[in-house]
Amino acid sequence: MASHHRLSPNALLILGFAxxxxxxxxxxxxxxxxxxxxxxWVDALFTATSATCVTGLVVVDTGTFFSPVGQGVLLGLFQVGGLGVMTYTSLVFLLWRKRISLSDRTAVRQTLLLDPGFHLGAFLRxxxxxxxxxxxxxxxxxxALAPGGFSPWSAVFHAVSAFCNAGFGLHADSLMQWRAHAGVNLVVxxxxxxxxxGFAxxxxxxxWPRAVWRRLRSGRVDPGARLSWHARVVLSTSLWLALGGAAVVxxxxxxxxxxxxxLTTGLWSALFQSVTCRTAGFNTMDIGALTNISLLVMIALMFIGxxxxxxxxxxxxTTFRALLSFSLARIMGRRQAVVRRFALDEGSLNDALTLILYGITIVGLGTLALCxxxxxxxxxxxxxxxxxxxxxxxxxxxxTVGLSAGVTGELTPWGRLVVTLLMFVGRLGPIVFVGVLHDMRRQEKFTWPEKRLPIG
Structure with a gap:
């Protein structure tokens, strides 16, 4: 009897992106x-990977090299990459009124939302x-704010690129000409x-605003009037990273x-550069002219994402917040790592430490390869x-940030292939690749004897 092997959701995601x-x-x-x-071909592959993986690194000037049709192709690529292949394919299945398997539902739930009781169709819509x-x-x-600098097409292109954190722009200097424009800075x-x-x-x-309004009108407690623990952790961590990075820059x-x-131009520039390090890729400052202090801080912000x-x-x-709480707990001699009045479970800490380790390993190997x-x-x-x-x-x-100190266009063909692979791995995440390997392994049904190893 022939056996049928289905690809895992992680493998399907990798194959879909490829x-x-x-x-x-x-x-x-x-x-x-x-x-x-x-x-x-190497440059076409590099550009397509950069767009699909919403990175923004380019080897040619997007605004002058590509025609409106080519720019439309790029917009489509980073729109698909930004919202996620799985989101789009699941939505297509829903529109076709076809049933989604349990494995696909589980994969979407784990990727996009932490609530195990959500309705997939309503969520995707x-x-x-x-x-x-x-x-x-x-x-x-x-x-409306800068009609002389943004035509309707240019405004759509930059808005989609900014929301998808793609970093592709139609101007050779990115957004440097608007570094002092409060409106453009705020919108982008x-x-x-x-x-x-995060979609969740x-x-x-x-x-949230509607729930707060209902609570004010009725005077009764509305669960939706208080943001979830996950949302508050994400918002507070994002805020402090942005403000801290801006202060250093x-x-x-x-x-x-x-x-x-x-002073105002300096403040706008520093804040914008800190925010764009969250994997957006736009810049209002010349990255190649920045101090080593700023570059090192930006490297840390880009790694966190x-x-x-x-x-x-x-x-x-959330990985950064978990690692920070774990470190503080060990320094203070606490048994549990606490984040906003809740202790993190062992699985979350293991995932965070594993992801940090794989991230450092991938970046280290990539840097060695480029050297x-x-x-x-x-x-x-x-x-x-x-x-x-x-x-x-x-x-x-x-x-998948897209900022460069000016070396992207000078990379050799082999160097561009290395960066292409890094963008692909970085977009899907090391955990996805580890998940594919995990699907291929068999769980050990025994434990090894333990021994204590002197550390430090």
Whole structure:
């Protein structure tokens, strides 16, 4: 009797992303997608991966190299990548009125929402239509606030790119010309933050004002008037990371130098750069001209990234919060790691530590690979400063951020393939790949004898 093996949801997700990237690569090679210039296969693959994995690293100028058709292909790629292949495919199944298997329901639930009792169909509809509404509002605001800089198409492109945390722009200098424009800064930062909070938190925030209003009118307790523990952890962690990063960047770039820059411009620039490190990829400052202090802080912010179930990459804010609580508990001699009056269970801590370890390993291997492909046998004295730039590039790719210190366009073909792989792994997350390996393993039904190993 022949046995039938079904691919696991994790394997299907990886395969789906790979197929979309390949399709995007072929489309970007078409003459109709370009303005007459040739695009090698390696560069087409790099660009398609960057768009699908909502990274934003580019080897050509998006606004001048690609035609409106090519720009539309890119928009479609990072829209699909931002909202997630599984979200779209599950929605298509619902529209076709076909049943979704239990394994697919479980995968979507684990990826997007922590509540095990949610209704999948209603949730997916709210995700897609809510995202489209936010992007539409953002596009309208960009066009209204700066009609001379954003045409209707440009406003839509940048709004979708910002909400999906893609970082693709149609201007050669990204958003540097609007570094002092309060309206553009607020709209783009708002889209980035909303896209990086996570769909579960967004839906909860969407219903929160109505619940508060009902409570005020009736005087009765409404469970929806108080945000969940998960939402409060995500919001507080995101806020402190953004403000802390902005404070360091402002001190390093404006308080210690850059005389003559107006205070408000410095504040907007520092805050925007801290927020965009949440895997958005836009910039209002020249990254290659920043101090090492700012670059190191930005590397940390890019590695952390956004929140679970969002358009953002990185190891996620909740992972950082769990690791921080674990470290504080050990320093203070507490047995439990506490986050906002609740102790984290052992599974959450193990997941956080595992994800941090895999993230560091992947970034380390990627940096080593780029040192081989880009620096080769050259001694350190001849390549001063390059290591930090290559590390920055690797973290940016792994965190699907899209910021660069200026080395992306100078990478060798092999270096571009390394960064392409980092973007792919960073978008899907090490845990997804570990999950595929876990599906292929058999659980051991015995335990090994334990021994204590001296540490430190």
């Amino acid at each position: 197929l979309i990237i390949l399709a995007g690569t072929v489309l970007l090679r078409l003459d109709v997608c370009r303005t007459g210039q040739d695009l090698p 709210r995700v897609v239509f809510g995202a489209l509404a936010i992007e539409g509002l953002g596009a309208a605001l960009l066009w 930062m708002g889209l980035i933050v909303l896209g990086g909070l 938190v967004l839906i909860e925030l969407g219903g 402002f001190l390093a770039e404006f308080a210690l130098g850059h005389d003559g820059v107006p 956004g929140s679970p179930g969002s358009c953002a990459g990185g190891v996620k804010t 081989v492909t880009e620096l080769g046998p050259h001694p350190h004295a001849e390549t001063r400063g390059m290591f930090l730039e290559l590390l920055f590039e690797c973290v940016s790719a792994f965190g």
